[in-house]
Amino acid sequence: MTGNVGIVIVSHSFDVAKGTADMVRQMVGEDVRVAFCGGGAEGGLGTDVSRILQAINAVWTPKGVAIMVDLGGAETNSEMAVELMPADRRGAIVICNAPIVEGAVMAAAEAAGGGSLERVRAACEELSAV
Amino acid sequence: MELERAMLSAMIHRSAEKIETESEALCALDLAIGDGDHGANMKRGWDAVRAKATEIAALPTGEALSAIGRTLVMTVGGASGPLYGSFFLAAGATLERGCRLPEDLVEVVAAGVDAVGARGRSKAGEKTMLDVLVPVLGVLRAEAGRPGLIGAARDAARRSAELTAPMLARKGRAAYLGSRSVGHVDPGAKSSCLIVEAICDSLEIRP
Numbered sequence: 019m020t021g022n023v024g025i026v027i028v029s030h031s032f033d034v035a036k037g038t039a040d041m042v043r044q045m046v047g048e049d050v051r052v053a054f055c056g057g058g059a060e061g062g063l064g065t066d067v068s069r070i071l072q073a074i075n076a077v078w079t080p081k082g083v084a085i086m087v088d089l090g091g092a093e094t095n096s097e098m099a100v101e102l103m104p105a106d107r108r109g110a111i112v113i114c115n116a117p118i119v120e121g122a123v124m125a126a127a128e129a130a131g132g133g134s135l136e137r138v139r140a141a142c143e144e145l146s147a148v
Numbered sequence: 149m150e151l152e153r154a155m156l157s158a159m160i161h162r163s164a165e166k167i168e169t170e171s172e173a174l175c176a177l178d179l180a181i182g183d184g185d186h187g188a189n190m191k192r193g194w195d196a197v198r199a200k201a202t203e204i205a206a207l208p209t210g211e212a213l214s215a216i217g218r219t220l221v222m223t224v225g226g227a228s229g230p231l232y233g234s235f236f237l238a239a240g241a242t243l244e245r246g247c248r249l250p251e252d253l254v255e256v257v258a259a260g261v262d263a264v265g266a267r268g269r270s271k272a273g274e275k276t277m278l279d280v281l282v283p284v285l286g287v288l289r290a291e292a293g294r295p296g297l298i299g300a301a302r303d304a305a306r307r308s309a310e311l312t313a314p315m316l317a318r319k320g321r322a323a324y325l326g327s328r329s330v331g332h333v334d335p336g337a338k339s340s341c342l343i344v345e346a347i348c349d350s351l352e353i354r355p
Contacts, residue, residue: 059225060192063183067229068222090320091227094267098221098230 023129023138024051024077026085027122028070028092030063032056038086038119042126049130051077052122065092070099074111082110082135086122086142110135116142151355152249156212157205159350164198166342167191177335181322186228186335193224193232210243227320228336231264231277232343238263250351254288261285274318275329280340283308298348305344312337 025042029035035056042052053073058064074083085100087093093113100111112135114121121142128141167174167190174187197204197219204215217236221229239260243249247256261281265271272282287304291297310333317329320336 058185058189059223062185064185064225066225067233094227094230097267098233102218102221 021079021081022050022132023081023125023135024053024074024079024083025122025126025129026070026073026077026083026096027052027054027056027118028065028073028085028096029054029056029088029118030065030092031088034088034118038122041119042122045123046126046130050126051079052126053077065095067095067099067102070096071102074099074103078107080110082112082138084125084129084135084138084142085111085113086116086118086125087113088118112139114139114142116145120145151353152209153205154355155350155353156209157201158353159347160194160197160201160204160216162346162349163343164194166346167194167339170338170342174335174339177333177338180332181317181325181329182335183321185226186339189224189226189228190232190339193220193229196220196223208243209249210240210245210247213237213240213243216240227268228339231267231336234263234267235260235281254285254292257285257288268319270319273315275312275315275322275334275337276317276319277334277336277340279312279315279334280305280308280337280344284344298351302345302348305341305348309333309337309341 027035027038035054039052039054053076055069055073059066077083085096087096096113100108103111114125124145125138125142128138171187171191174190175184178184178186197216204212207215213236217233217240221233224232239256242256242259264277264281268276270276270278272278283304284301287300291300312334313332314330317323317325322329
């Protein structure tokens with residue numbers, strides 16, 4: 019399983035993040051590592067760089083990590099988290115431009131099949147192309 | 149070097165004090181056009197920086213600014229954490245690359261302001277922190293080396309923060325409000341003004 023691209027789900031809401039991860043589990047199974055985080059540093063709605071870093075590290079593999087985000091702050095904080103990762107790992111982490119629930123399922127399905135980071139990203143970003 | 153350590157320490161304490169004093173006012177501004185937590189978030193961040201003030205002020209200035217940036221990133225949350233964090237991380241990086249204060253002040257601040265713009269994919273005129281930071285940078289450029297530079301920077305920060313009131317928000321959650329964002333000072337512009345004031349105060353310390 020560690021041979022497959024890891025998926026990180028970052029929402030402003032813990033419930034949305036957890037629910038998205040649940041849907042990925044049910045639809046894609048256990049062949050892909052998924053971490054999620056949601057909520058601010060002191061609870062409530064928000065996103066938190068240190069939790070995003072933990073999530074990235076939890077699913078890290080040299081094959082790469084794809085991050086799925088919801089609203090703007092999730093993207094800004096995810097970019098910041100990627101920059102705080104060690105330089106040799108940054109290049110293998112992408113933030114995907116896709117709707118969070120559908121994107122996470124598409125990305126995880128591609129990852130579970132052994133797809134490369136670029137293929138995983140392309141699979142979920144097709145959803146935003148139209 | 150002693151003076152630089154004292155300035156760093158003063159900057160941290162002055163920033164934390166100003167944010168603490170204005171925390172509720174910042175929350176009120178944010179409640180009008182955002183989600184109402186900007187003051188609480190900034191207070192949490194600067195409290196965390198202040199808790200490490202002694203240790204941070206002992207570092208070489210570039211590393212100290214980077215440490216402030218990392219602490220803000222990890223504790224402020226929201227979008228402001230990465231934005232303020234990026235400012236201090238980028239400013240610190242210029243010093244670690246060989247810039248010197250005070251002679252390279254413009255370059256150091258410019259790197260910070262550019263980083264905020266890049267992180268927020270924003271520019272001046274969109275009712276954000278940049279509507280204070282960009283005019284202040286302009287004053288630093290125009291008045292470089294002249295007496296009264298610090299006072300002019302402080303005045304520019306105060307004036308520019310007020311000038312965000314009539315602007316239409318184009319970035320962040322306030323942008324969803326459209327024309328209803330008009331008439332309120334931007335909370336990020338206001339907190340940027342407080343930090344600029346704190347930095348100006350610390351630069352006026354004399355041995």
